[in-house]
Amino acid sequence: METVQFFNLVPWVVFLPLIGLTVNLLVGRKLGEIFAGSFASLATGLAFVVSILLAVSLSSHPEAVTIPLGDWITIGTLTVRWAFRVDTLSVVMMLVVSGVGTLIHIYSIGYMHNDVRHNGDTGRYARFFIFLNLFIAAMMILVSADNFLMMFVGWEGVGLCSYLLIGFWFEKGKNGTGNAEAAKKAFITNRIGDFGLLIAMFLIFVNFGTFQFDEVFKQAGQVAAVKPGVMLLITLFMLLGVTGKSAQLPLYVWLPDAMAGPTPVSALIHAATMVTAGVYLVARSSIFYALVPTAQTVVMWVGAATALFAATIALGQYDIKKVLAYSTISQLGFMVAAVGMGATVAGMFHLVTHAFFKGLLFLAAGSVIQGVERGMHHANHASHDFDPQDMRQMGGLRKQTPLTFRVYLIGALALSGIAPLAGFFSKDEILVSAWQTQPAIFIVLVLAAFLTAFYMGRQLTMVFFGEPRTEAAEKASESPLVVTLPLMILALLSVLGGVLNLPGVHTLETWLSHTLGEGEPGHFVWVVAGISLVLALIGLGLAWMIYSRKTDKAYVDPLKRALGSLFTGMENKWWVDELYAAIILNPYRAFAQFMADPVDLGVIDRIGGGLAAGTRALAESIRKLQNGYIRSYALLMLLGLAAIMTYLFLR
Amino acid sequence: MTLIDLYSILPAATLIVWALFLLLANFWFSKRQPVWTPILAGAGLLASLVVSIFFTGKPMAGFGGFILVDGFSNFLTPLFAVTGIFAIGLAYDYLRRMGIQRGEYYTLLLFSISGMMLMASAGDLIIVFLALELLSIPLYVLSGFAHPRVDSQESALKYFLLGTFASGFFLFGTSLVFGAARTTNLTDILAIVSSGEADTMLLLIGSALMLAGFGFKIAAVPFHSWTPDVYQGAPSPVAAFMSVGAKAAGFAALIRVFSMIFPSLAAELTPIFWALAALTMVVGNVVAIAQTNLKRMLAYSSIAHAGYLLMAFVPFGDAVTRSNSVASALFYLTVYALASLGAWAVLIGMEGEDNQGTEISDLAGLGKTSPLSAAAMTVFMLSFTGIPLTLGFWGKFYLFRTAIEGGFVTLAVIGLITSLASAFYYLRVVVKMYFQEGQPEFHWNFWTSSVAIFTALALVVFSFMPGSLFDLALRSMLTGS
Amino acid sequence: MNIGLNPLLLVTFFPLVGALVVLLLKPKWKTALRWTALVTSLITFGLSIWMLTRFNDIDPEIQFELNLPWITLGNNQIGFHLGIDGISILMVLLTTFLMPLAILSTWKAVEERIKGFMAFFLLLEVGMLGVFLSLDMVLFYVFWEFTLIPMYFLIGLWGGERRVYAAVKFFLYTMAGSVLMLAGILWIGLQYGSFDLTQLSGSGLIPAAAQLWLFGAFGLAFAIKVPMFPLHSWLPDAHTEAPTAGSVILAGILLKMGAYGFLRFNLPLFPNATVTLAPWMAGLAVIGILYGAAVAYLQKDVKRLVAYSSISHLGFVVLGIFALNLQGLQGAILQMVNHGLSTGALFLIVGMLYERRHTRLLENFGGLWKVVPVLGTLALITTLSSVGLPGLNGFVSEFTILLGAFSSTVIGSPWFAGVATLGVILAAVYLLFMFQKLFLGPVTHEENKKLKDVSAREILILTPILIFAFWIGIYPKPFFMLMAPAVEKLTALVQSAALLAH
Amino acid sequence: MIPIAYPLVLAVILFCMGIVGFLLRKNAIVIFMCLELMFNAANLVFITFANHYQVIDGQVFVVFVMTVAAAEVAVGLALMVTIFRTKQSIDIDQMNSLKG
Secondary structure: OOOOOOHHHOOHHHHHHHHHHHHHHHHHHHHHHHHHHHHHHHHHHHHHHHHHHHHHHHHHOOOOEEEEEEEEEEEOOEEEEEEEEEOHHHHHHHHHHHHHHHHHHHHHHHHHHHHHHHHOOHHHHHHHHHHHHHHHHHHHHHHHEOEHHHHHHHHHHHHHHHHHHHOOOOOOOHHHOHHHHHHHHHHHHHHHHHHHHHHHHHHHHHHHOOOEHHHHHHHHHHHHHHOHHHHHHHHHHHHHHHHHHOOOOOOOOHHHHHHHOOHHHHHHHHHHOHHHHHHHHHHHOHHHHHHOHHHHHHHHHHHHHHHHHHHHHHHOOOEHHHHHHHHHHHHHHHHHHHHHOOOHHHHHHHHHHHHHHHHHHHHHHHHHHHHHHHHHHHHOOOOOOOOOOEHHHOOOHHHHOHHHHHHHHHHHHHHHOOOOOHHHHHHHHHHHHHHHHOHHHHHHHHHHHHHHHHHHHHHHHHHHOOOOOOHHHHOOOOOOHHHHHHHHHHHHHHHHHHHHHOOOOOHHHHHHHHHHOOOOOOOOOHHHHHHHHHHHHHHHHHHHHHHOOOOOOOOOOHHHHHHOHHHHHHHOHHHHHHHHHHHHHHHHHHHHHHHHHHHHHHHHHHHHHHHHHHHHHHHHHHHHHOOOOHHHHHHHHHHHHHHHHHHHHHO | OOHHHHHHHHHHHHHHHHHHHHHHHHHHHHHHOOOHHHHHHHHHHHHHHHHHHHOOOOOEEEHHHOEEEOHHHHHHHHHHHHHHHHHHHHHHHHHHHHOOOOOHHHHHHHHHHHHHHHHHOEOEHHHHHHHHHHHHHHHHHHHOOOOOOHHHHHHHHHHHHHHHHHHHHHHHHHHHHHHHHOOOEHHHHHHHHHHOOOOHHHHHHHHHHHHHHHHHHHOOOOOOOHHHHHHHHOOHHHHHHHHHHHHHHHHHHHHHHHHHHOHHHHHHHHHHHHHHHHHHHHHHHHHHHOOOEHHHHHHHHHHHHHHHHHHHHHHHHOHHHHHHHHHHHHHHHHHHHHHHHHHHHHHHHHOOHHHOOOEHHHHOOHHHHOHHHHHHHHHHHHHHHOOOOOHHHHHHHHHHHHHHHOOOHHHHHHHHHHHHHHHHHHHHHHHHHHHOOOOOOOOOOHHHHHHHHHHHHHHHHHHHOOHHHHHHHHOOOOOOO | OOHHHOHHHHHHHHHHHHHHHHHHOOOOOHHHHHHHHHHHHHHHHHHHHHHHHHOOOOOOOOEEEEEEEEEEEOOEEEEEEEEEOHHHHHHHHHHHHHHHHHHHHHHHHOOOOHHHHHHHHHHHHHHHHHHHHEOEHHHHHHHHHHOHHHHHHHHHHHOOOOHHHHHHHHHHHHHHHHHHHHHHHHHHHHHHOOOEHHHHOOOOOOOHHHHHHHHHHHHHHHHHHOOOOOOOOHHHHHHHHOOHHHHHHHHHHHHHHHHHHHHHHHHHHOHHHHHHHHHHHHHHHHHHHHHHHHHHHOOOEHHHHHHHHHHHHHHHHHHHHHHOOHHHHHHHHHHHHHHHHHHHHHHHHHHHHHHHHOOOEHHHOOOHHHHOHHHHHHHHHHHHHHHOOOOOHHHHHHHHHHHHHHOOOOOOOHHHHHHHHHHHHHHHHHHHHHHHHHHOOOOOOHHHHHOOOOOHHHHHHHHHHHHHHHHHHHOOHHHHHHHHHHHHHHHHHHHHHHHHHO | OOOOHHHHHHHHHHHHHHHHHHHHOOEHHHHHHHHHHHHHHHHHHHHHHHHHHOOOHHHHHHHHHHHHHHHHHHHHHHHHHHHHHHHOOOEHHHOOOOOO
């Protein structure tokens, strides 16, 4: 059958956002907000269209296609090309990135309009869309790269965009530098991960002689047989990169701070797309992991531990976005655990659905925040310590922001894993894999799933139910259509996302099998589904019971009384930031100081000066011989002569 | 006395006759037109220069081997004449400003130069001794020329007593060499020494004593102590002249005597030269760092350069290296002479009454007030340091090449490291002139400045084409080698 | 070949013509002096481009060779021997490219003694080009030492508060290294009767034992210039005190002379010693990378911070050189260019800030992105280029260097490259710290609120550099192609020696 | 015939006396006399060897030395006189203003 192939269009998924950002860079500020926002959205939207065309082409021609664009680095045997890879895996990512991305662009048109006014610099409106487009371009490079090195370009590129967008309001935050610090923290933590990825790439090149995916994976079995240690190293160093980008233990610490960025950024970058790059990487390299069981074990435990750990912290947070952030970390843990177990499809499935409902939750949270901000302005108490993101200041918002409430509810239920929403199916698939192969992991993940339901219940209750706890919450108002429309679309996707890979149908499974190879299709296990659904309902119900009663103004979390110091730990994120400060940051700072002052200025810099001073001291002492007395000069001559004579006689 | 005999001493003889004539003429000029005495003295030197150049390339022996005219003397004789001309150029304004404008200065200068010329072509130890005294005695007087300034008198007495002390060593050494070799003629001594008939112990002791005498003249450590005191006390043009002429003459004698008669003792003497060279380079350069007075700094710098010159001479016993050894020493002497005369010229411009203005700190701001002098001074300092695009670099280049060729790599490294130390104090002069503010009083004078500018230009221009100078030095072979 | 039309001769000495013209102008004709210098450097750049068009980039040999007899001394011929190959051509182009930009940056910054400044600046260009083009060891040494003089005066006369100290330190440190090199040059000349690099390179004449100490004698000079840890302490002072244009040239080109020296002398002349000592050199390079990064982190003075970052970046260059494989060497050469561009641009930006605020202390800045958004954006790109962000120039070279070092059989262990990769993290630490202190956060100083954004001239200075930053980052192929044949030849030469040694 | 060693030993003794005198005395005139002693020790060696080898070179040398010594005396004494005029002393230990 002869159909039109659109594979050659693939570079446009990168070029379109680049065009968008270039235009905005040149004229965006002059032509105004509507133009800047819609042009950027259009660019991303067109990228989405291209992605769809690629998907259509793939459906008739499922084999991977490589579209080279040009040479990049050619030195000796090292040949790296700028080349795009279209296969079922990359196209799934492209669709998610550009699809969710387009919605978030549209949302941002409205959101940023208020945000730049709230923060007092309307000049940055166009800049936001430039960064956003840059992000889309970088993310597209990441997912469409044909080799590890080009993927790394996107990998670091998205890190840069994350840096820029976290620090978008760089003069705000704690002490005025909080946001900038958060941005820096994100970039540097990611760089630690990138360090691992770099080492993994070096090892790949040394042992495989190329960075090209196909060629590398072709040899993987052979190399694993000869050098199992090398494969273990590659996979583990790669995992370090994954923990950085996908915010897993131990490098997850940047993601909560990244909430300093505007809310659409949190939705797009720090929930739906960028942070899933690590999952994508493991999925892409699943052939490697399949060959190294040890690495698989490590990966799944990292994922599972993160899932549970982050979920416990989410319980103790008051910031509406922070809860979602820890939830994101936790959900990423699910995905990582899944790919670690070899359930790559399940991981990817959860990745997609998570993009829908977590994107939705963040955007809805943004809508809530701006609603409260508006309420704050109406209430006319522009007190500085009022934090529009603090859930303790909210309450009862279901009346003021009914639409947002509804979509938020959908998102929360999907996240909690309530059937038949998207989250239920994808999470269930992960749990089934664990149930079948790793019982210990299963227990951990189920516990995490229960906590997820609980904190989502807590959040829903605190934000939308009960009575408004502040005047601002009382006067909060609903957001305009440009904001709510993307919410509704995402809500729809969150409801229907499950159909992508319904048990027994396995659409995604079949689709991805062209790239990942034929795997064992996930079964639907009634016991597992039952356990997870029951636990989710219990979690939600428990949260409702505990939190719906509390309405007084001096808000003390009810759990605090029940759990005591345990809750203090959750509240304080288990003091991990403090721990890192104590064992890494402060020692490095002290080390740098030690190197700068005593060592460099005090020792190394003084070597030259010391030599000079020594020479000078020698000069002064010899100079004393020159005392001006003729007789001592004569004596010196005589001594010199005597020395010569002595030498001649003793020789 | 044949015509050859006359020719052989013609440059020196011209000067002596001219000096005597000048002594008389001075009675006439000194009060009325004092400017004529220096001009006439300069004319005499010019005549001597012309004569010496005229005879270049004609080796000959006069007075039965007492006088040897060879490539070596043909190189040095014009150099002395030119040095003399510069010394006159430096003196005229200085003497006038200091109120010591006496015509005898020029006469004494001519006598001293004639001694130097004789030294360069001495073929007999008697001539070496006579030339040594002929060049020294006028210098004793010239050092004290600024009397009644106490400094000047002190320097004259120091120079005189220590100089005579050193002459005593030299003389005693000569007598022992005579005792060993039965003759004072250098060529004959060589024959006897190489035939093995001479008493080696006597020769060695004699040579060591002679070395002490020469060491004094060239200011090698530990025979150097007089140098800074005398340079500081003596009138600056005299110090300038001493730093170049007397040192060159001392080296001429050292090279002449040692490479002509003692090559067979090289095994014994080389370590001594090695140690002297190393010690001189180290002490000269190191102590110069601690100096605050420009004159004393230049004095120590001249000691240090004596060390470099000695380094070239260390492989004198090696027949293969000897030609380079002599040539590199002569080349370096020339380069050093230009830079030293130039530096003293700038110093003379700075000097006021009673040694005023000769501290290094007095140079502050010279770069702004007299840019040309400062630029020239910079060239001299860079040349002393051995930085490329000055002849000083090629001087050091050739010198170190000789040392390494002779196999004395360690010594060359010592030399290189001490030249690094020297950069320290030479740069300080540049720092003062350009990087620090000040209002120095500079006594501009056509003749003094001409010397500075001429030497600076020569140092820079010839650095682009040092080849011809290398050739010239390489052709300056000693008789018998 | 017609000597008068030899491109190398024209490129090298055209700035001299400009310097002479400058000397003829009156000191008060400030505009004329500036334009003369600028036009001279631009024409020199044009000449070097013309040279590039005639350069045959598949030929690994020396091209446009010019060998005139200069000086004869005993059995030694010192030739006026110039030539260019794939290794030096990029250095020459970098020099001629940065020069006009540096001169343009002095438009407002240098108001006093412009005549002297421009004359020294053009003389410096002659010296640097001479260093990169000389094929005779003595000629090289002459140019090498000559560059000291103009730089010494540039720092000493137009520098900051401690300029005298910095100038003297610069001079003495460099000279300390080069005196031993002179001994080495003389020794080789005497032993093998030639100072000519083309005759000596890869000749296998020098026995392995002698190679070791000769490597040391030459290497010390180059290591000080690069500078490698622990010989670097002249650099922070010189960079900090030099005027902006001086810092640009110092960082951009002068330091490259050291690395170039390793490539041109130590590798082809002493291949066995190179192979033997490669792990040690690599070790020092790695220490330098981490040390420079650590020390840079807590500096209070921006220029000092950038200066220490140079130590770190140049550590990569040395690591790449001693990896002794194609990736390492080509990466090292490209890193030399990249460091010249990105650090040059950083110094230019610091200079622009200094012109506005007359301070370089980090604590006096903050939040400038809001005040000067265009400058902030340019500074951001420059910083990222220095951080080594993929897509910009720094990444390509750092990655290839690390890849080369990782797989280098000569270094012998991937640990060197592995540890050096930590430098990638640390670079982000100190450079982002710098960017934050300068441009992010709130505007804390009243004086900073009314700063002017970049002028057209300043954009003109920075834009060409940033264009190259993107170009090299995205399409470095032309640059690699230019150097590849020469590097392949060099690698083959050293590796054949390595085979003999093992 | 006197053995050649005798006058030579005497010469060495004279030479050393000269040196010691130079180092120990303060009066410039006395020091100058010690220098003459050193010169004459050398003269004695010349004469001795000339006599021993029956060559004339030694005697010639001695004549020159004596002449030169006379010239030195003239210069030296003149110097001391001028110094005495300014400082009213010829103690050489007072001549140490130049040093370092």
